[in-house]
Amino acid sequence: MVLEDRKDGSSLPGRSGSFSKSSPSELDVVDPYKRISSPGSILDAEKVEKKPGGWRAVSFILGNETLERLGSIGLLANFMVYLTKVFHLEQVDAANVINIWSGFTNLTPLVGAYISDTYVGRFKTIAFASFATLLGLITITLTASFPQLHPASCNSQDPLSCGGPNKLQIGVLLLGLCFLSVGSGGIRPCSIPFGVDQFD
Numbered sequence: 001m002v003l004e005d006r007k008d009g010s011s012l013p014g015r016s017g018s019f020s021k022s023s024p025s026e027l028d029v030v031d032p033y034k035r036i037s038s039p040g041s042i043l044d045a046e047k048v049e050k051k052p053g054g055w056r057a058v059s060f061i062l063g064n065e066t067l068e069r070l071g072s073i074g075l076l077a078n079f080m081v082y083l084t085k086v087f088h089l090e091q092v093d094a095a096n097v098i099n100i101w102s103g104f105t106n107l108t109p110l111v112g113a114y115i116s117d118t119y120v121g122r123f124k125t126i127a128f129a130s131f132a133t134l135l136g137l138i139t140i141t142l143t144a145s146f147p148q149l150h151p152a153s154c155n156s157q158d159p160l161s162c163g164g165p166n167k168l169q170i171g172v173l174l175l176g177l178c179f180l181s182v183g184s185g186g187i188r189p190c191s192i193p194f195g196v197d198q199f200d
Contacts, residue, residue, distance in 0.1 A: 053198040062191075087151060137176075
């Protein structure tokens, strides 16, 4: 925004720091869109600077990032055992599920960064992704908690003789994994830049 004098165009301050030929009431605020307003109007509200959040805000950002990583990596550590013992998948099928999910999760931050920078901004992306991560962890927990969402237990020593998951059970499991991937895609590319913004 540029300050211009209405009378004679002299808008440079004098030696005392005040404007030379006009009083403040004679000045208009002119912005690049050629909207003209007097001092104290709505356009002056645009000049209000937002204070960065500092260390208080960064603690929430780091906590969110840490919990997302713990949820994803903690799940990955036990997931092979869960898929073979509870879902009665063969080891090859379980490894395929884990590797495809891990690869997809590591690619989603590219999409999340693009969406964040182009359309919605970092804060909304992190908020949506945190909710998606929470939904994913709840969904995976429900597959372990409710007997309808995982195959019946089998006492046989050979897991191949046990019945595998039906379409609903594998669908709910994959839905939970997709929620986790969406959450990782939004949190990972935005947390560090959002934290840096708190000190600008």
